[in-house]
Amino acid sequence: MPVDLVLFDCDGVLVDSEVLSARVLADEATALGYSLSPEDCLDRFTGISMAAVRTMIEADLGQPLPPDFEARIRAADQRAFACQLRPIEGVEAAIRALDCRRCVASSGSPEKMRFTLGLTGLLPLFEPHLFSASMVARGKPAPDLFAYAARQMRVPPAACLVVEDSVAGVTAAVAAGMDVLGFAGGAHCRDGYASMLRRAGARMTFERMALLPALVAQGR
CATH class of the missing domain: 1.10.150.240 (Putative phosphatase; domain 2)
Incomplete structure (x- = not known):
């Protein structure tokens, strides 16, 4: 799909x-x-x-x-x-290469998202589509945030793809009925991190953002 x-x-x-x-x-x-x-x-x-x-x-x-x-x-x-603070290497180019819509769904507050994305030059690629756990009753690993973001964007869960780096986030995406890719390329990702994300339900993991546009183009 x-x-x-x-x-x-x-x-x-x-x-x-x-x-x-x-x-x-x-x-x-x-x-x-x-x-x-x-x-x-x-x-x-x-x-x-x-x-x-x-x-x-x-x-x-x-x-x-x-x-x-x-x-x-x-x-x-x-x-x-x-x-x-630095952006994840290659992420801006990867985002610009996507042919579909995009948003941010984060456990962080809206203020934190605007601050960090602003510092790294990524904010214009997403604003105003920034969704925070503060907007829903339950944060990750509950599905509420991803479900809320999809409703606001008017896209059914089956047509959504989540990019996550945490077990809580992968768990939330799976519970929301969404496909999820696990990103294991951040500075915090240690040995075995990709395997941990797959065990949580990520369909696939990757470590370089340059790979993301092709993974998205493959569909689910």
């Missing part, structure tokens, strides 16, 4: 931000007495919303985090991104 809409995750698919965010989260959580390494953050929190991260940490701590925890994370992320 031809692909009418490609839904891109943002962090780790469009921008190479996952390692930077993991370092920030580890530092902020550890400063509050919850010891985490960046590797812990990548293993546990990749692909899920900051609200879900907060809930998980509070459950482990047995007490609420400070009210400004998420604001502190956002501010620290922005400082790190401003200095070090």
Whole structure:
């Protein structure tokens, strides 16, 4: 079946931000007495919303985090991104080569998406079609965000293709009835990462964005 809409995750698919965010989260959580390494953050929190991260940490701590925890994370992320964030290699050319519609469906907030995509020059390729977990009742791994984005774009799930880099995102796409490709080319992707995405339900994995236009053209 031809692909009418490609839904891109943002962090780790469009921008190479996952390692930077993991370092920030580890530092902020550890400063509050919850010891985490960046590797812990990548293993546990990749692909899920900051609200879900907060809930998980509070459950482990047995007490609420400070009210400004998420604001502190956002501010620290922005400082790190401003200095070090880069787009995924080859992603702009790959997006421009697509013959179908496209949007972003991310666990990040709309503000974060606009900031990171703006920094990397990718925002004009997607705006205004930016969809966030904050717009639905349940974030990834629930299917709500992908289903919502497809409805807003007026494309049936069977004609959608999701590009994801996380188990939570792949799981959400499969649950939404969409084809999904697993991207395993970000800086956070370690040995065995592609196999992990396939086990979660990705039909295929790839590590170079230059391959994406041909994969989309193949349909599902």
